[in-house]
Amino acid sequence: MDEKAIREGLRGWIIDRAGATPDALPSDQQAILDDGLLSSLDIVEFILFIEDLREEEVDIEAIEPEVFNNIDSLVEAFFPDAKSVSPA
């Protein structure tokens, strides 16, 4: 899966989970937690989605909460080898 598809997948999941419209997440730099789109109780479900997307388990002890800041930090932390194709 290329980077663009990953970003779209993450964006779609966050918007769906938040019950928001796409304009609630206008950029991949926008804060996800601080802006209230997701809460800490959404993180488990989100990690399971990310594991499904990347087809590999996430080592929770190896990540810091900051990786959930925004879509850019998520891609960098969980999909470091994704092929870069003009991100949104």
Add this chain to the structure above:
Amino acid sequence: MSAATDLAVRLSDASVRKSWDVYTAFDWPEQLDPEAEWYMLPELISIYGTETWEGLSETEQKRLSFYEIVNFFSFVLYGERPLISGLMNRMYRKRTQGPITDYLHHFIDEENKHMIMFGEFCKRYAGKIYPEKKIVLPREYAKGEEEIAFFCKVLIVEELGDYYNLKMMSDKTINPLVAKINKVHHIDEARHLGFGREFLRELADETVDSWTAEETESFRTWLTQYLSSSWGDFYNPAVYKDAGIKDGYGTRKMAMAHSACATFRAEASQKLVDYFIDTRLLSEAPAL
């Protein structure tokens, strides 16, 4: 003496009388065959009542029951870790000094033994403990909310766990070691639950009236989400994959949305939800 303090005296006596040694309480078979017998009681298995469950052979169902019990023991073990940590931080405070701290020593001792017991089963027979996926993020609390939230978390992990313990501890169709672990756990948990219900009720009585309507609503929203999130622990994609079901994440989503599973969750949560409504920590039964 408050009701919780009075109860703590009696529970400490009971803990001394019923004290047990985790290192000698069980005969651990050399190995277990996941496909040879039932481990989790079938009707407690997370996808029971779904078309996916019906599509499995009995051997496949038994294999799933093995990984489901490993998952159950894993997340209860992980649930007890912050519980022990939180209880330790609450010992020898003004509110808890005396009989309550005396009882917390037993509470912590027993929870530590449960972690050893669950960890031994998972490592010995599955070669692993399913890792938890939780990350705790800092948040702001209303006055007294952090204490109430902590004891709500304690009650949720223990009440849901005890629902399963009670169903399995005397059942003759499941593996006898699994039945015994559930029984040993239940005997200690019955005391923990009695204390937790009483202590949390006193905290709620003292605190809820001091909250604004907005703070009360915010807490109830959090509690509903936390209870729902706790149920998510039972639907582990890694379990389904280990049992041979290809789409683990899809199976989780299917089961969590399935009416048969939702009915089961509501039934298993009934006692807990009734308590939360009675103590005004919830205003109505949430959709789980």
